[in-house]
Amino acid sequence: MTDKTTLKITYREALKRGIHEALINSDKVFLMGEDVGRYGGAFAVSKGFLEEFGEDRIMDVPLSESGFVGAGIGAALAGMRPIVEVMTVNFSLLALDQIINNASTLLHMSGGQINVPVVIRMNSGIGNQLAAQHSHSWEPFYAHIPGLKIVSAGTHEDARGMLSTALESPDPVVIFEYTSLLNMESEIPSGSGAVDLDKAKVRREGKDLSIITYGPGVYKALAAAEILASSRIDVEIIDLRVLNPIDNETIINSIAKTHKALIVEEAWRSVSISSEIISRIMENAFFSLDAPVERLCGIEVPIPYPKHLEDASIPQKQDIVDSVLKMIRYD
Amino acid sequence: MIEFTMPSLGADMEDGTLVEWRVKYGDFVKRGDIIADVDTQKGLIEIEVFDEGTIAELIVKEGENVPVGTVMANIIPVGEKVSVKKKSRIKKEPIKQIVNKGSIKIDDQLKISPLAKKIAKEKGIDLSTIKGSGPEGSIVKKDIDLAVVMKVESHVEVTGGKKEIAVKGLRAAIATAMSKSNREIPHFYLETRIDMSKALDWLRESNRQRELKDRLLSVVLLIKATAKAIKEVPSVNAFWENGLQLKDSINIGFAVSLRQGGVVIPAIPEADNKSLNQLMDLLNDLIPRARALQLRSSELSESTITVSNIGEGSTDKVFGVIYPPQVAILGFGNIVEEAWAEDGELSTRPVVHVTLAADHRAIDGYLGSRFLMALKKNLQKPEAL
């Protein structure tokens, strides 16, 4: 059953394979977004698709987020399975009315009669010096909205497999992909495909401290864990993956084992995913805690343009190592 | 309503087993009454009550082992009429002391992780004996685990007689207290030699006139001289708990060693106000009970300073380890003949070496040395003791 051979691919390639598979598997699936066709995608994720699948299924749209996201929602209502690509999360703010007032609400407004099976993909987080208007992380904002399933592809495996599961959902799913990971190479099982969209995932097992993270934090935490392992500190890493609804169980089980938690995210600190996770820990795992919960988040400024300031504005591998050491050394 | 709790008979006591209630529901008790017999690491102790009122409820059952601070009984104070439960709710002072479901008292200043607190409660660990190693000195799981291990070690292998078990527990209690002392208290030592010829001459003469059973031991002179010296330099008679707390009563803890190992320190209350005869009577009562591990709760918990005469008959000098939270321990060596130079003349005198071990957080060398000088002076005027 299990295919032991692996495949070394970039995050971009993983996304591409996911979309390609979806387009092959169902005629109802089509991709729409700015520059997804002729240009091959702003981040070259859909390069070559227009030639392969044609204009009906690879649809370039005008620069009007509200318009084309609304069109995608309409297509979903009409029985199609649209993949709507919003170039970056920053521009999705223009489509919020469609996403909140239509996609997330219609099932409720119709008394359960109308599902909206739309999948919206967006790039999030810092790119490489793309400045404040192209670099923000809006996951906490989207995770706030009932009626949307919010998932975050922090690994190549999820970049490859989240879309096909999302397309099976009768309700709207927003997939966060990460600009900073696009060129990163990693090995995935060559047979890997659909992944679940329900559970957080323990990416590394450990006993001394739980790092709870998502998105680009996952690989940074894994790298930090390697450094910490040389100091005989054994951290557990939880990739949240699903930011709404959050999987309490995995978090609580981990803290029951390690008794300490550090949350890592690139989004701004206040009213963030980490705020929510810490609340849930207090609600569900208070008596398992042996130290105050700590968090590393984005500095609360518009993401700066200069490289060194951009790096300093979000948690890095070394910050994670330092925080963990500080929390553990009291032992 | 007054909550009667398992008393702490020193920093080293963690729990006790209720052997027998000496009172029953509805009994009237007053200060000093023996309310229960409790088996502790220091033997079977008669527990006294410090309030006046009527027993409303006996909560802990005979045979039950409970941590220090556990509410054992409820007492309705004199004059209180209202329904017991309601009144107690009103009377309870908020926040001052968090009572963790009636079992462990936790000071509101205490920092402890929720997990550590939970485990401590489950295992019945007395938090007041634990030093935290976590952030901001907080108590974390590791500290409790350590305390649990120590506690378990003190209770395992309990084969053999009751006394044997008690001695085993006593060993663990001493280990805890002395480790804490050595870890936390910056000891310093001062020593002096005291010419005991006048004291011993006086004692010999005094004993000659006494009935055999009324004879005094030299240690009584040492205790009384110490008590009087404390009156002159009260700083040594204190506790170090969140800073220096001078004690008004001079309750001298007298170290009684057990032949099979272990040491018990009953208090001689207000030793400065007692005559030599009274002190001797007290020793006649205390020493055999201490050796049999049958002391009362107050006798184990009231000492404000410790005197060790363990050198007697054997060792020249005794360098003590302070019993927390006290700030001083005085060690008397054997009284032996030594060469003594005075006024250009050399002679032999009976001499005792006395060593003061003191907590440098609380006392400085100058005061310690003044205390020893006062002691020396007192022993030169035995008739005034």
Next chain:
Amino acid sequence: MKDEEAKATILRLLQEIAPDIDPEELGMDDNIREVFGIDSFDFLQLIIGLDKEFGITTPEEDYGKITTLRYLIAYVKATK
């Protein structure tokens, strides 16, 4: 009074003072205080016991003369 009688009584007194000792361990010429860890308090109890059993009032000056079982038996016989 026979030596054995005196010895038996003295050992019984010692046993009462220090219940956890084994009187069999004591040789005739052993220092009693050293072998049994008898302190001045215990010793005074022994002196009081001697008074009760034999009617001997031992003056303090004589304490030094009765350090072993042999001396003690002799002392009891001589004084009684």
